[in-house]
Amino acid sequence: MAGTVLVVDDSASLRGVVRLMLERLGHTVVEAADGMQALRQVAEHRPVLMVCDLNMPTLNGLGLVRQVRANTKYADMPIVMLTTSVDPDQKAQAARHGAQAWIAKPVQAEVLANTVARLLERRAAAKKVAAP
Amino acid sequence: MSSPGVLALPEALTIPHAAALREQLQQALDTGTTVLELAAVAECDSAGLQLLLAAQHSARVAGQALVLAGASPAVAEVFTRCGLAHRLAGTPTEGT
Numbered sequence: 151m152a153g154t155v156l157v158v159d160d161s162a163s164l165r166g167v168v169r170l171m172l173e174r175l176g177h178t179v180v181e182a183a184d185g186m187q188a189l190r191q192v193a194e195h196r197p198v199l200m201v202c203d204l205n206m207p208t209l210n211g212l213g214l215v216r217q218v219r220a221n222t223k224y225a226d227m228p229i230v231m232l233t234t235s236v237d238p239d240q241k242a243q244a245a246r247h248g249a250q251a252w253i254a255k256p257v258q259a260e261v262l263a264n265t266v267a268r269l270l271e272r273r274a275a276a277k278k279v280a281a282p
Numbered sequence: 283m284s285s286p287g288v289l290a291l292p293e294a295l296t297i298p299h300a301a302a303l304r305e306q307l308q309q310a311l312d313t314g315t316t317v318l319e320l321a322a323v324a325e326c327d328s329a330g331l332q333l334l335l336a337a338q339h340s341a342r343v344a345g346q347a348l349v350l351a352g353a354s355p356a357v358a359e360v361f362t363r364c365g366l367a368h369r370l371a372g373t374p375t376e377g378t
Contacts, residue, residue: 161339167332167364234304234336256300256332 152176153198185209219248228269295330321352
């Protein structure tokens with residue numbers, strides 16, 4: 151169930167590491183260094199899933215999730231947050247805004263693979279149900 | 283023994299040690315460490331790699347330089363496998 155995945159992180163090197171993990175799973179990866187760039191990439195590439203850092207300049211992860219979800223065109227795009235934070239309030243806030251999963255940094259390839267697969271399967275199943 | 287501004291990292295930079303390593307790196311940044319000495323590292327996985335990159339990124343954001351120096355073969359291999367060999371020794375800043 152491969153597709154285009156958007157990776158959003160203000161560290162180019164860390165984006166590169168996540169990119170490699172996702173490409174090994176067969177996904178095509180597009181990148182953004184902050185929330186504003188990410189919004190442009192979402193509009194241009196219509197990714198099947200977004201992996202997004204929490205702490206970023208310009209527009210942080212929570213702001214980005216809120217803005218993506220404000221557009222009904224992207225309502226079913228799964229969003230995975232990456233963070234070093236274990237603050238339950240932040241997790242709850244992100245979930246309220248529409249993030250479906252959290253992965254603690256440093257990202258483990260197996261955890262990322264399982265999370266992405268689970269979310270894409272769930273999305274595909276929801277589409278099947280919604281189809282006439 | 284490390285020189286001022288230099289932190290010699292331990293043998294294992296791997297996921298089981300990630301929490302302790304993160305704390306050690308945070309402390310290093312707080313105290314103005316400018317060089318992470320990697321010669322003694324015998325094991326490094328993608329978690330260790332990410333923590334080193336994150337420390338370097340945090341330093342850059344704070345307007346500091348943080349050099350990853352003396353990379354052991356274990357460290358060099360992980361960085362090379364990820365196409366990041368240029369991040370080692372003498373490249374203290376990164377672009378986005």
